[in-house]
Amino acid sequence: MTAGLALPAALAAAPARAQPSAAASWPSRPVRVVVAYPPGGSTDVLARTIVPRLQELIPGATFVVENRPGGAAVVGTQAVAQAAPDGHTLALGNNQTHAANAAMLRGLPYDPLADFAPVGRIAEVHHALVVPASSPARTLQDLAARGKGGGRLAYASSGVGSASHVIAESFVRREGLAATHVPYRGGAQATTDTVAGVVDFFVSTWPQVVALVRDGRLRALGIGAPQRLPDLPEVPTFAELGAGYMAVDAWFGLWAPARTPDAVVARLGATLLRVLAEPEIVARLQQQGFAAAPLDPAAFAAFQREEVRRWEELVALTGIRLEG
Template sequence: MILRRHLLAATIAAPVAGRAWAQDAPWPSRPVRIVLAYPPGGSTDVLARALAERLATSIPGATFVVENRPGGAAVVGTQAVATAAPDGYTLSLGNNQTHAANAAMIRDLPYRPLEDFAAIGRLAEVHHALVVPATSPAKTLAELAARGKGGGRITYASSGVGSASHVIAESFVRREGLTATHVPYRGGAQATTDTVAGVVDAFVSTWPQVVALVKDGRLRCLGIGAPRRLAELPEVPTFAEAGAPNMAVDAWFGLWAPARTPAPIIARLAEALPRILAEPEMVTRLGSLGFNPAPLGAAAFASFQRAEVARWRELVELTGIRLEG
């Protein structure tokens, strides 16, 4: 649930958007903040720190500092960037929640994901997967669904109310007409632990969160949102093959600046991103963490984001999941 006191504090602390500003030196002449709406240690944080390191070496004289500002369903940190001075010194590294899903899920969202930001570029994608305990009798997605029909009931974990894992799982429940109980957690780590232990019947997780446990045989993966089977685990079917193509909803990550940030700054950052993401060392580093580098330029990314906002509105309408202010 969004904590209004956190949002008020963020609004007071952040500069007012659109106020008069001036660059007294060529950009960048001081450290650039990459603000995350999440705590340290998660997938967004890992990506941000890897990117900040490479941006600093790709743009001469630049320093990039990652700043974690979690709270309020990822609203606090995102709003702080929306209301920051559009001078190129505050950026947002966000994802499908901060810049798409929240627009559909939160009626009184204090920022506009499309209008209040200038898209710089998409960075990467991460597939979602549905996993069950290794001891589960369900060997396929159809078998799991059968357990939630005819008087049966299943339980499913999520990384939090309104998270992508919640919405994707609930969309499956609604489309299949299952009887199911949602068990929300504060993040994916404990949800994963309890799925391994058999406390819950299933969990829709980002692939990096569970891949090692699937490989070790401690979790069974019934489907993954990849366009084709993974070479590393060819026995795992795609959601399309498992009969649930609508569950193939990737998590994606991108970089934004406040709206009205000067076009030359946006262009300079946008030009650097594809080169960084194509570096063999970066590809290997992100791949080892389960990320798929998926660069899109500023214009293409803006179009992609608009389509994703519409897609998440449809998912929210289907599931009825909302976060209230």
């Protein structure tokens, strides 16, 4: 090669070496973490526990939790799927937004696998069936008897097609109960109306109701844990009650839009794992009813694929589908 050709090549290579990596230059503006549910629900509570610590561990970063509820959690989730893939818009979602909706919602305007880059799994929670403290039902069998004895039960859910809807409807159908579904836009209002006795029961994520159960404002008739909880040993497991089919855990994770630079996803994923390894965070999650369940981006991607298949089976069993 002549000197005349070598010099331009060297000059051309210099700017490339000088350019910062995608991870090093990120974030260059505030990062929005979209929660596709109203404030006060389990997903929102988790976001407001985890996101501030993410911000603290990433120098110069500003993270903002943005609630964008609506359309069975589709509105906020779709917004992230369509956002610029630069790491400045993320979704903190769950099994509904990134698994169940794919099986349940015809015309879903996003693909939970193809349109997202998994950053990491955060936590898992059990579901519990709760009734108002004033309810005459002291056991799951009592509640079922009310729905079979000529009366009609009303049950809340955090939304049509939510896990709380699917699990409760499985109970209703398997037991042959007369029951009316009362959907809400998120778990907060469903919980409030259950406490008030507007509905007869609610299958809720445990973090949503644990404080109210401890305070005696709600009564838990069963929980989807593998064994009784040490702090509430009087609450039987669904398996003990012969209702093991109701033991469907909810899970939560963080996603970026597809095609977000791998370096940004890796940095986010590594930081999330650091957060979830901190004893203080683990303790806070436990107090709120969550169990930390960290997975890195690759492991979380594999887990999500299996969950999409699992929810296809659950939806086939209940027949619950939504129209897009």
